[in-house]
Amino acid sequence: MSLIVEMTGHGGPEVLQPRDVSVAEPGPDEVRIRQTAIGVNFVDIYYRNGLYLPPTLPAVLGFEGAGKVEAVGTNVPHLQPGDRVGYAGMPLGGYAEVRLIPQSRLIKLPDTVSDRVAASTLLRGLTAYMLLHEVRAIKRDEWILMHAAAGGVGQLLIRWAKRLGARVIGTVGSESKIAQAKATGADEVLLYKSPGWIDRARDIADGKGVHLAIDGIGGSLFMETLKTLRPFGTLGSIGQPAGPVPPIRIEDLGNIAVMRPSVIASVNNPDFYERGSKALLAVLQDGLESPIGAEYQLHDAARAQADLEAGKTTGSVILTT
Known part of the structure; x- marks a missing residue:
């Protein structure tokens, strides 16, 4: 038997319930893996609260x-039992001790990248890759504004951006998180709830505004963040825990761009998944830090989500089996 944590319906963390199940043998192009670590991300919460809908309940x-890898099905030539693997993206099913997954989703892990780091970094790391290389190909000395700079995506992206020679303004929601964001490498850290933070961000960024702003908070902060951009700058909207992003009229944008990039959609593209994964594993092996902020047992997935949703965590959040 294998432990899973199942979402029984939409609602609060209490809808996540542990259950023991039997896991079948892998079919063609499938692999059965025994997981040691599982990432917890805000997108999981979006599915739980009904913003996104799973295929079935x-x-x-x-x-x-x-x-x-525990077992492989037919037509799986490049994997064998005992191989260490990681994955990011569809299909759903990560909150499990043992799961079946298509071989195309699996990435062989180098010895120097642990299971815990892989499970806590692949989705965040591919998000950072997408933003720094695809949404905008960041150049040395360009300015980036990163909201939730003490969070999992924020910390990883800032570290990667600094390796590329970018300059970064981080924002946080409370003074208790300023030190963490600064330790990550942000050139400046602002409280996005404080008056005047927009003008301060523009002043820091050469008095012109930033080249790339990344908003994973949403709500009214989205419209405020637009004002931090310089001409021909880009805003990437990657989340909305503070509420829906308000509608905007395209004629009001002027010489700036807005994108809603999705890492889940991106990793469904085999070319993106391959090049992004290779780039991410390369920088991890080259010393890019990816610290884990909080760790829970699999059966405590509800508490892990509750703490993430309440802003009690910094860095990445994982479940272990």
């Missing part, structure tokens, strides 16, 4: 994890 959430 009940459903097992989770978009990233790592562990060892």
Whole structure:
């Protein structure tokens, strides 16, 4: 038997319930893996609260994890039992001790990248790659504004951006998170709830505004963040825990661009998944830090989500089996 944590319906963390299940043998092009670590991300919460809809209910959430191959189905030539693997993206099903997954989703892990780091980094790391290389190909000395700079995506993106020679303004929601954002490498850290933060951000960024702003908070902060951009700058909207993004008229944008990039959609593109994964594993092996902020047992997935949703965590959040 294998432990899973199942979403029985939409609602609060209490809809996540542990259950023991039997896991079948892998079919053609499938692999059965025994996971040691599983990533917890805000996208999981979006599915739980009904912003996004799973194919069916009940459903097992989770978009990233790592562990060892237990068995392979037919037509799986490049994997064998005992291989260490990680994954990010569809299909859902990460909150499980053992799961079946298509071989195309699995990435062989180098010895120097642990299961825990892989499970906590693949989705966030591919998000950072997407933003720094695809949404805008960041150049040395360009300015980036990163909201939620002490969070999992924020910390990883800032570290990667600094390796590219970018300059970064981080924002946080409370003074208690300023030190963490500064330790990550942000050149400046602002409280986005404080008056005048927009003008301060523009002043820091050469008095012109930033080249790339990344908003994973949404709500009214989205419209405020637009004002931090310089001409021909780009805003990437990647989340909305503070509420829906307000509608905007295209004629009001002027010489700026707005994107709603989706890493879940991006990793469904095999070319993106391959090049992004290779780039991410290369920088991890080259010393890019990806610290884990909080760790829970799999059966405590509800508490992990509750703490993430309440802003009690910094860095990445994982479940272990």
